[in-house]
Amino acid sequence: xxxxxxxxxxxxxxxxxxxxxxxxxxxxxxxxxxxxxxxxxxxxxxxxxxxxxxxxxxxxxxxxxxxxxxxxxxxxxxxxxxxxxxxxxxxxxxxxxxxxxxxxxxxxxxxxxxxxxxxxxxxxxxxxxxxxxxxxxxxxxxxxxxxxxxxxxxxxxxxxxxxxxxxxxxxxxxxxxxxxxxxxxxxxxxxxxxxxxxxxxxxxxxxxxxxxxxxxxxxxxxxxxxxxxxxxxxxxxxxxxxxxxxxxxxxxxxxxxxxxxxxxxxxxxxxxxxxxxx
Numbered sequence: 001x002x003x004x005x006x007x008x009x010x011x012x013x014x015x016x017x018x019x020x021x022x023x024x025x026x027x028x029x030x031x032x033x034x035x036x037x038x039x040x041x042x043x044x045x046x047x048x049x050x051x052x053x054x055x056x057x058x059x060x061x062x063x064x065x066x067x068x069x070x071x072x073x074x075x076x077x078x079x080x081x082x083x084x085x086x087x088x089x090x091x092x093x094x095x096x097x098x099x100x101x102x103x104x105x106x107x108x109x110x111x112x113x114x115x116x117x118x119x120x121x122x123x124x125x126x127x128x129x130x131x132x133x134x135x136x137x138x139x140x141x142x143x144x145x146x147x148x149x150x151x152x153x154x155x156x157x158x159x160x161x162x163x164x165x166x167x168x169x170x171x172x173x174x175x176x177x178x179x180x181x182x183x184x185x186x187x188x189x190x191x192x193x194x195x196x197x198x199x200x201x202x203x204x205x206x207x208x209x210x211x212x213x214x215x216x217x218x219x220x221x222x223x224x225x226x227x228x229x230x231x232x233x234x235x236x237x238x239x240x241x242x243x244x245x246x247x248x249x250x251x252x253x254x255x256x257x258x259x260x261x262x263x264x265x266x267x268x269x270x271x272x273x274x275x276x277x278x
Contacts, residue, residue: 011096041071110272153178155199
């Protein structure tokens with residue numbers, strides 16, 4: 001049994017050692033994949049950065065996007081565009097430091113059955129905020145929601161429709177790609193997490209180039225600081241107010257209650273088995 005949809009691994013073209021490691025990890029599981037050549041942000045010219053980003057970010061965050069973050073964003077954008085242009089219903093996107101659990105293949109097959117019920121499903125979980133279990137996916141695995149919002153972009157399954165939506169919304173860049181990906185209240189897509197996670201990071205140093213220290217804005221007045229604080233409060237209020245509604249919408253969608261010709265009760269069985277019967 002192999003993956004039921006494409007797998008894309010984001011890696012720098014000249015990162016030979018990292019490509020070798022991730023190739024061996026996926027090969028050991030019998031999973032075929034395709035590399036997406038990552039964009040090395042440090043090579044971007046200043047005029048390119050100006051066209052790719054927006055100064056509106058200064059109203060929300062105390063530092064501009066680093067070249068490394070822009071490169072990472074462009075790399076994921078390339079993956080979304082490739083998926084959007086394909087005929088595959090969904091795909092798995094991995095970064096090159098991913099460690100995959102042996103159960104990942106079964107999880108991917110279960111998620112394939114949910115094409116019309118999901119948008120984005122993280123296969124990793126970094127912690128920070130608690131997970132809220134939504135529905136049993138299969139066996140001991142659940143589809144869960146990270147309370148308010150998750151982080152990370154090292155491993156996620158994304159549908160073709162969701163990839164199309166993200167690709168249209170991402171430029172000009174306001175946020176790092178992992179923040180943007182999980183800001184459901186902005187892009188309107190549902191974010192779920194496989195619990196327990198089936199992917200982790202190997203803690204290798206980044207090759208894309210996130211800086212250890214982030215530069216501040218050249219002009220950073222007291223007004224900018226006040227505006228950022230107000231926007232931070234507004235964002236926090238928005239996601240907390242909308243979170244219960246989002247969870248209700250996810251439950252309805254996963255149950256199949258909003259799918260034409262479906263009439264499934266809200267008490268969830270093993271979702272993968274149920275979806276296989278439809």
